[in-house]
Amino acid sequence: xxxxxxxxxxxxxxxxxxxxxxxxxxxxxxxxxxxxxxxxxxxxxxxxxxxxxxxxxxxxxxxxxxxxxxxxxxxxxxxxxxxxxxxxxxxxxxxxxxxxxxxxxxxxxxxxxxxxxxxxxxxxxxxx
Numbered sequence: 001x002x003x004x005x006x007x008x009x010x011x012x013x014x015x016x017x018x019x020x021x022x023x024x025x026x027x028x029x030x031x032x033x034x035x036x037x038x039x040x041x042x043x044x045x046x047x048x049x050x051x052x053x054x055x056x057x058x059x060x061x062x063x064x065x066x067x068x069x070x071x072x073x074x075x076x077x078x079x080x081x082x083x084x085x086x087x088x089x090x091x092x093x094x095x096x097x098x099x100x101x102x103x104x105x106x107x108x109x110x111x112x113x114x115x116x117x118x119x120x121x122x123x124x125x126x127x128x
Contacts, residue, residue, distance in 0.1 A: 002026035002117055006096050009122030012086055016126075020081040022096030022119055030074040032100035032117075033109050036081045038092035038124075045095070049081060050108035053100060059108040063089070086126045093121040 008020040022034070035050040049060045049070035058070050069082040079096055097115035109115070 004096050004098060004117055004119035006094065006119040006122040009094060009124045011125045011127065014086060014088055014126055014128055016086050017082070017084045018086065018124060020083065020094055020096075020122060020124075022079045022081075024077045024079075024098065024117075027098075027101075027117075028074075029072065029077045029079065029098065031102060032098040033102055033105060033107070034070070034072055034079040035097045035099070035109060035112075035115060036070060036079075036094060037097060037112060038090075038094045039121075040089075040092040043092075045112060047110050047112065048094070050110060051079065052108045053102040053105045055106040057106050057108050059110060083124070086124075088126050088128060090124060091126045093123050095119055095121045 003025045033053040036048040039045040067085045072079045096119045098117040099115045
């Protein structure tokens with residue numbers, strides 16, 4: 001059964017850090033590009049960060065650039081989102097997603113419509 005499971009969310013204060021994890025099962029993450037998206041109450045889902053299937057190229061939303069870092073560990077079949085200097089506006093449910101299978105693909109993917117597997121989400125709440 002194909003599954004993505006996120007963890008690591010929580011309630012933190014502005015300026016704090018969190019590390020989100022996304023563990024895949026039922027497929028090999030090494031052949032997939034990965035992405036993180038988020039959705040705040042009353043708002044549409046938005047792109048946060050993506051990492052390519054090969055070469056580990058990354059791309060970020062302007063709102064998180066310089067504060068968030070996406071990474072992956074294929075040996076652990078997992079992807080991560082390190083979030084530093086959290087702001088109130090980072091409050092949202094965060095979702096990881098996988099698109100593939102891909103081979104020798106160095107392009108990180110921004111478009112949510114390209115992703116075929118999604119996790120259930122983990123809540124991040126930033127307080128003042």
